[in-house]
Amino acid sequence: MSSTTLTERPAPPAAPRPDTAPRRRTRVLSLPEARWAAAATVLFLIALPLQLAGAPAWAWGPLYALAYATGGWEPAWAGLRALREKTLDVDLLMIVAALGAAAVGQVMDGALLIVIFATSGALEAVATARTADSVRGLLDLAPTTATRLLDGGTSRPEAGGGTEETVPTGQLAVGDTVLVRPGERIGADGRVLDGASDVDQATITGEPLPVAKAAGDEVFAGTLNGTGVLRVKVERDASDFVIARIVTMVEEASETKAPTQLFIEKVEQRYSIGMVAATLAVFAVPLALGAAFTGSLLRAMTFMIVASPCAVVLATMPPLLSAIANAGRHGVLVKSAVVMERLGQADAVALDKTGTLTEGTPRVSEIHALSGSGLSDDGLLALAAAAEHASEHPLARAVVDAARSRGVTPAPAEDFASVPGAGVTATVGGRVVAVGAPVRLVNGRTDAASTEAAGLAAALEEAGRTAALVEVDGVPVGVLGLADRLRPDAAATVAGLTRLTGRAPVLLTGDNPGAAARVAAEVGIAEVRAGLLPREKVAAVREQETAGRKVLVVGDGVNDAPALAAAHTGVAMGRAGSDLALETADAIVVRDELATVPAVVALSRRARSLVVQNLVIASVFISVLVVWDLTATLPLPLGVLGHEGSTVLVGLNGLRLLREAAWTDARAAGGS
Numbered sequence: 129m130s131s132t133t134l135t136e137r138p139a140p141p142a143a144p145r146p147d148t149a150p151r152r153r154t155r156v157l158s159l160p161e162a163r164w165a166a167a168a169t170v171l172f173l174i175a176l177p178l179q180l181a182g183a184p185a186w187a188w189g190p191l192y193a194l195a196y197a198t199g200g201w202e203p204a205w206a207g208l209r210a211l212r213e214k215t216l217d218v219d220l221l222m223i224v225a226a227l228g229a230a231a232v233g234q235v236m237d238g239a240l241l242i243v244i245f246a247t248s249g250a251l252e253a254v255a256t257a258r259t260a261d262s263v264r265g266l267l268d269l270a271p272t273t274a275t276r277l278l279d280g281g282t283s284r285p286e287a288g289g290g291t292e293e294t295v296p297t298g299q300l301a302v303g304d305t306v307l308v309r310p311g312e313r314i315g316a317d318g319r320v321l322d323g324a325s326d327v328d329q330a331t332i333t334g335e336p337l338p339v340a341k342a343a344g345d346e347v348f349a350g351t352l353n354g355t356g357v358l359r360v361k362v363e364r365d366a367s368d369f370v371i372a373r374i375v376t377m378v379e380e381a382s383e384t385k386a387p388t389q390l391f392i393e394k395v396e397q398r399y400s401i402g403m404v405a406a407t408l409a410v411f412a413v414p415l416a417l418g419a420a421f422t423g424s425l426l427r428a429m430t431f432m433i434v435a436s437p438c439a440v441v442l443a444t445m446p447p448l449l450s451a452i453a454n455a456g457r458h459g460v461l462v463k464s465a466v467v468m469e470r471l472g473q474a475d476a477v478a479l480d481k482t483g484t485l486t487e488g489t490p491r492v493s494e495i496h497a498l499s500g501s502g503l504s505d506d507g508l509l510a511l512a513a514a515a516e517h518a519s520e521h522p523l524a525r526a527v528v529d530a531a532r533s534r535g536v537t538p539a540p541a542e543d544f545a546s547v548p549g550a551g552v553t554a555t556v557g558g559r560v561v562a563v564g565a566p567v568r569l570v571n572g573r574t575d576a577a578s579t580e581a582a583g584l585a586a587a588l589e590e591a592g593r594t595a596a597l598v599e600v601d602g603v604p605v606g607v608l609g610l611a612d613r614l615r616p617d618a619a620a621t622v623a624g625l626t627r628l629t630g631r632a633p634v635l636l637t638g639d640n641p642g643a644a645a646r647v648a649a650e651v652g653i654a655e656v657r658a659g660l661l662p663r664e665k666v667a668a669v670r671e672q673e674t675a676g677r678k679v680l681v682v683g684d685g686v687n688d689a690p691a692l693a694a695a696h697t698g699v700a701m702g703r704a705g706s707d708l709a710l711e712t713a714d715a716i717v718v719r720d721e722l723a724t725v726p727a728v729v730a731l732s733r734r735a736r737s738l739v740v741q742n743l744v745i746a747s748v749f750i751s752v753l754v755v756w757d758l759t760a761t762l763p764l765p766l767g768v769l770g771h772e773g774s775t776v777l778v779g780l781n782g783l784r785l786l787r788e789a790a791w792t793d794a795r796a797a798g799g800s
Contacts, residue, residue, distance in 0.1 A: 160202070161202070161246070161249050161250045162250040164198050164199060164201075164202060164246060164250075165199060165243075165246035165247045165249065165250035166250075167198040167199075168195045168196075168198045168199030168200075168242060168243050168246050169195075169199075169243050169246075169247065171191050171192070171194045171195040171198065172191075172192070172195045172239050172240070172242075172243045174188075174191055175188040175189075175191035175192045175195065175236075175239070176188075176236065178191070179236060189235070192230075192235050192236070192239045195239045195242060195243060196226065196227075196230070196238070196239060196242050198246075199242040199243055199245065199246035200223050200226065200242045200245070200246070202249075203219035203220065203222065203223055203245070203246075203249070204219075204220065204223045206219060206220075207219050207220025207221075207223065208220065221400070221403070221404070221432055221433075221436055222241065222245050222433065222436065222438075223242075224432070225238075225241060225429045225430075225432050225433045226238040226239075226241045226242050226245075228425060228428075228429040229241065229426065229429050229764055231425075232421075232422045232425050232426060233422070234426065234764060237764040237765050237768070238764075240765050240768055241433065241764070241768045241772075244768055244769065244772040245768075245772060247772075271297060271312070271313045271314075271315050271350075272296055272297060273294050273295065273296055273297060273315070274294070274295060274296075274297050274300060274306045274308075274315030274316060275292050275293070275294055275306055275307040275308075275309070275315075276292070276293050276294075276295050276300065276304055276305070276306055276307075277291065277292060277305045277306070277307055277359070278291040278292070278293055292307060297315040297316060297349070297366055298366045299366075300315065300316050300362050300365075300366060301362065301365070302362055302363060302364065302365060303361065303362065304316075304361070304362040305321065305359055305360070305361055305362070306318070306359070306360050306362060307357070307358075307359055307360075308325075308347075308353045308357070308358040308359075308360055309353070309357055310325070310353060310354065310355045310356065310357065311352075311353065311354075311355075312352075312353050313349075313350055313351065313352050313353070314327070314347050314348065314349055314350065314351050314352075314353060314358075314360065315349060316349050316360065316362045316363075316364070316366070317346075317347070317348050317349050317362070317363055317364040318346070318347060318360040318361050318362045318363045318364070319344065319345065319346055319347070319360065319361050319363055320341050320342060320343050320344065320345050320346075320347060320358050320359070320360055320361075321343060321359040321360065321361050322343050322358075322359050323342075323343075323356055323357050323358040323359055324340070324341065324342045324343075324356050324358075325340075325341055325353055325354045325355060325356025325357070325358050326338035326339065326340055326341070326354035326355070326356070327339055327341045327347060327351050327352065327353055327354060328351060328352040328354070338354055341356075341358065344529070344532065346363075347360055349366075399437055400436075400437070403432065403435050403436065403437075404432070406431070406435065407428050407429075407431055407432040407435075408428070410424075410427060410428045410431045410758070411424050411425055411427070411428035414427070426764060427757060427761075427762075429764065430757050430762050430763075430764050430767040431754065431757050431758070433764075433767050433768060433771050434750065434753035434754055434756075434757055434762070434767045434770060434771050435750060435753075435754050436771065437746070437750070438771065438772075438774075438775045439742070439745065439746035439749060439750070439771075439774040439775045439777075439778045440743065440746045440747070440750070442742070442746075442775060442778050442779050442782070443739055443742035443743045443745075443746055443778055443782075444739050444742070445465065445782070446742075446778070446779050446781075446782025446783050447734075447735040447736075447738040447739050447742070447781075447782035447785055448465045448468045448469060448735050448739070448782075449465065449782075450735070450782055450783050450784070450785035450786045450790075451468050451731050451732060451734070451735040451785045451790075452465065452468050453786060454731065454785055454786055454787075454790055454791050455468075455715075455724075455728050455731060455791075457791075458719075458724060458727075458791050459717060459718040459719030459721065459724060460715060460716070460717055460718070460719075460724050460725075460727075460728045461702070461715060461716040461718060462714070462715045462728070463713075463714055463715060463716075464714070467697060467714040467715055468732050468735060469732065469735075469736060470678070470696060470697045470714070470732075471680070471697055471715065471728060471729050471731075471732035472729060472730075472732030472733035472734075472735065472736045473678050473696070473697075473736075474629060474678050474679065474680035474696065474697055474729060475629050475630065475631065475677055475678050476629060476631055476633075476634075476672050476677035476678065476679045476680070477625045477629055477631075477633035477634070477679070477680045477681075477682065478633065478634050478635075478636050478665075478668065478669055478672070478679055478680070478681045478682070478691070478695070479622070479633050479634070479635055479636070479653070479681075479682050479683075480635075480636060480637060480681075480682065480683035480684060480688050481612075481635060481637035481639055481643075481644055481647055482523070482594075482612055482637065482639060482684075483683075483684035483701055484682055484683055484684050484688075484701055484722065485614065485615060485618045485622075485635070485647055485651055485722070486612040486613060486614055486615060486618075486647065487612065487613045487614075487615055487720075489525075489526070489612070489613070490523055490526040490594065490610045490611060490612035490613075491526055491529075491530070491610065491611060491612075492509070492526055492527060492529075492530035492608055492609070492610055493593060493609045493610060493611045494588065494593065494608065494609030495508060495509055495530075495606070495608055495609075496508075496584050496606055496607045496608070496609070497605065497606040498577055498580050498581060498584075498604060498605055498606050498607075499580065500576065500577060501577075501604075501605035501606060503605055503606060506534060506536050508598060508605060508606040508608075509527070509530060509531050509534065509536050509608075510531060510536045510537070510538050510539065511538075511556060511561050511598060511600065511605070512527050512531075512561070512563050512596070512598045512606075512608060513527050513528050513530070513531035513536065513538040514538035514539050514540070514541045514554065514556040514561065515541055515544075515552055515553065515554040515556060515561040515562070515563050515598075516528055516552060516563055517538055517541060517554075518541065518544040518552075518554070519544075519546055519552050521546075521552075523594065523596060523610055524552065524563075526610055527563070527596070527608065527610075538556075539556050539557050540556075541554035541555060541556045541561075542554065542555045542556075543555045551563050551564015551565060551596075552564065559600050559601050560600070560601050560602070561598065561599070561600055562597075562598070562599040562602075563596055563597070563598050563599075563608075564596065564597060565595075565596070565597070565638070565640075565659075566581060566582060566585035566595050566596075566597040566607065577603055577604040577605075578604055580604070581597055581604040581606075581607055584607040585597060585607050588607065588609040589640040589641070589642040589643060590642055591609075591642075592611070592642055592643050592646040593609040593610060593611050593643065594609070594610045594611070594612070594639055594640060594643050595607055595608070595609055595610075595640065596608040596609075596610060614647060614650055614651070615722050617721065617722050617723040618647075618650075618651045618722060619650065619651045619652055620723060620799050621651075621722045621723050621725060621726055621798075621799075622651045622652050622653060623652060623799050624723070624726035624727075624797075624798040624799030625680075625725070625726050625729070625798075626652075627799060628726055628729050628730060628733070628797070628798065629680075629729075631677075632652070632653060632654055632655070633653055634653070634655040634656070634657065634668070634672075635647070635648050635653045635655065635656045635657065635658075636657050636660055636665045636668050636669075636681075636691065637656075637657070637658050637659075637660065638658075638659065638660050638661065638662075638665075639658055639659070640658060640659060641656070641658040641659060643658075644656050644658035645658070662688075662689070662690045662691070663690065665688065665690065665691040666690045666691050666694045668691075669681060669691050669694050669695050670694060673695075673696065678696040678697075679695045679696050679697075680695065680696065680697045680698075680699065680729070681694075681695035681697070681698045681699070682698075682699045682700075682701070682722075682725055683698070683699075683700060683701070683713075684700055684701035688700075689712040690712075692712045692713045692714075693712045697714050697715070698712060698713040698714050698715070699713055699714065699715045699716070699717060699725055699728075700712070700713035700715070700716050700717070701716075701717050701720070701722070702716035702717050702718045715728065723795070723798065723799075725798075726797075726798030726799060727791065727794045727795045727797075727798040728794070729798065730793075730794040730795075730797035730798045731785065731790065731791065731794040733797075734785065734790065734793070734794060734797075735782075735785055738781060738782055738784070738785065739782075741781060742778045742781055742782060745774060745777060745778055745781070746774055746778055749770060749771070749773075749774035750774075752770075753767055753770045753771065
């Protein structure tokens with residue numbers, strides 16, 4: 129079939145679908161290709177028995193003609209448009225072959241070619257729609273309306289206060305407050321202001337059990353609220369909801385073509401021109417040697433059919449698109465077919481620590497105000513939280529959460545600035561407060577405060593903690609100790625990636641060597657590079673790639689973004705990842721599940737294996753049929769069945785990766 133068929137996608141919906149709408153299913157007869165194929169098939173099945181029964185030609189001839197028209201007008205029109213653009217479409221060659229068969233009296237054979245050709249196209253269209261619908265169906269889970277509180281949510285509706293209005297979810301703006309009652313689906317991505325409930329968010333994160341939500345917790349559009357009442361502050365526009373980003377990214381990925389596909393399509397044009405020349409030779413040479421006109425033309429038409437590279441063109445995209453859709457259903461967004469092909473090529477892996485191997489939700493474990501600072505522990509925490517409040521780094525969130533849990537209210541901050549890998553600065557109460565890595569802030573200083581801070585930081589790091597130094601106007605005032613929890617699946621993920629690539633991953637982190645070594649030992653990583661700035665992470669990645677390796681980088685923070693961009697393939701942990709990392713990465717793990725990384729690598733390798741299988745199948749069919757036609761007499765109907773059968777077989781073989789079993793096998797291959 130045409131090389132463009134599988135890349136066509138319906139436009140995404142303008143807004144989330146109603147909460148009560150049934151999940152969209154592919155309806156075969158709702159596709160134009162399927163309707164025309166069905167019409168052509170019915171006409172053929174009526175005409176064939178009439179012809180075989182000896183009915184006059186006027187009874188079955190018009191039926192065959194209608195079968196030609198209904199089944200062939202779309203590919204014929206597409207082929208003519210391609211000719212105007214100086215491109216030879218193999219679909220047009222199929223129509224020419226069918227008309228050529230009819231011209232020499234083989235009307236039934238030509239009609240059979242049209243019917244099988246149209247049916248093959250319809251199967252491709254249905255399979256393509258299934259691929260898109262498998263992910264786009266997520267939009268059916270998002271409600272179209274939400275209850276917005278007009279007073280900004282300052283009153284508690286459950287206590288009788290607050291003014292409500294029902295608005296389309298597409299009109300919600302960042303900063304709005306929405307009320308979510310028991311049993312309702314949450315209408316926006318945001319953070320709980322107050323209330324408590326269990327939320328079923330399996331559609332977004334894959335967690336099998338409802339998750340307890342309370343003030344400060346993040347919630348997602350389309351997830352189902354339990355028995356409690358929640359007030360949620362909207363933190364993203366409707367177009368940026370996680371559920372919408374899943375759909376958009378998968379659809380955009382489906383519009384891309386892998387290098388293998390681009391190469392095949394480039395060769396296809398030259399091959400098609402050569403095939404037309406060969407067809408003319410197959411017709412003209414026997415005719416010049418005295419062969420019958422009808423037999424020569426039929427042999428030439430059969431040759432043009434069986435030599436057409438339809439199955440070769442379809443060899444690449446169905447496996448890759450199916451893998452993209454399957455990965456998307458399981459919380460891994462692969463941004464393009466190019467990326468899906470590259471994932472399986474990785475032979476080296478570099479992992480970030482915080483938020484990647486660890487849960488990315490560290491906790492403040494120790495607070496040490498320096499002896500001469502004049503600050504209490506709460507006072508030190510208040511300063512640090514004020515400076516960190518605008519930061520999206522997991523360590524910053526830990527400081528802010530610690531202040532909230534101790535009832536400490538940070539003062540407003542101004543002039544916030546973040547230096548990836550080093551820390552943050554802000555003006556708090558007229559004083560410049562800096563929070564960052566001690567080695568960056570006190571390196572080389574010999575004053576008493578710096579010496580005391582360096583000692584505290586060293587002791588914390590020796591214990592496997594991450595130390596954060598707090599300075600006021602350039603003078604150290606305290607040190608915070610933070611500890612992160614290792615992901616339960618971290619060790620299994622490292623083992624799976626080692627097995628898939630044949631090489632143990634390397635740990636690249638901006639954290640201190642002690643904390644990095646402790647995590648590396650727990651997950652089975654031998655090579656550790658700690659205390660790295662973003663540019664140093666890039667240098668480490670490029671060092672491996674200079675050695676001939678194709679590096680897969682997995683990270684989540686702002687300081688990981690340059691390495692993600694520099695790597696052969698970059699994967700971001702999306703649930704807690706920074707916006708910059710998400711934009712830079714080639715693939716995003718939406719669910720908080722590190723084990724999906726080796727699974728998607730294994731799925732990519734399976735897709736690439738199916739591409740090779742498809743190319744072998746297509747080549748064998750074409751070779752056998754061409755040799756048969758040139759050395760013996762290949763009946764036209766048998767040639768049609770062989771050619772179209774191989775096309776359908778190749779397409780269906782690629783679509784095997786849509787099945788749930790394909791993901792299960794990938795998880796097993798990845799060691800999870």
